[in-house]
Amino acid sequence: MIYPIVAVGDPVLKTRARNIAADLPAEELSKLIADMYETMYYASGVGLAAPQIGKAVRLFVIDTGPMVELDEDDKKELEESGEAPEAPIKRAFINPVMVSETGEEWGFEEGCLSIPGVREMVYRHADIVLRYEDENRQPHEEAFSGMAARVIQHEYDHLEGILFTDKLSTFKKQLLKGKLARISKGDVRHDYRMKFPAVTGRR
DSSP states (O other): OOOOEEOTTOGGGGSOOBOOOTTSOHHHHHHHHHHHHHHHHHTTOSEEEGGGGTOOBSEEEEEOHHHHOOOHHHHHHHHHHTOOOOOOOEEEEEEEEEEEEESOOEEEEEOOTTSTTOOEEEEEOSEEEEEEEOTTOOEEEEEEEHHHHHHHHHHHHHHTTOOGGGGSOHHHHHHHHHHHHHHHTTOSOOSSOEEOTTSTTOO
């Protein structure tokens, strides 16, 4: 099932998500995760958090493949430098807890499925350690770096009620204020299903 993506302005995106109960039926959880992957791919995203489909629970999925794919020139440059390419990560994260964020912050132009048409430079830590449960409710504590760490931090923020635009300077936020208001009313081009908080029933 493909869900509509909730647009900026909806209160669910500013709400801290609650943990998924241990007794949630496995088939129900598996269906939700499958639907989130389907919705993410339909919208050409690399990550999707449950609040973005209107569910305030601590769950997100990622697939960093499109962000770490290299063209031939990049592959050659990596080979010459002796560095290994970053492996793509496809995974669901249930009830995640950020243990640490370390390393030098680096900038990257981020976007968000809930804020179509807006991309801004965001600085995030290079390395993180995350505690989470996998799709089988098995616990893990794992370190991530590079693009995977960035995508995870972006999606984790959604569970804390934080959007990437919240991390911008006061000046940038002021510049975007009108555009974000228009997006919440559905005044934006998009090529996937969306739900706009200021327009009842609008998709």
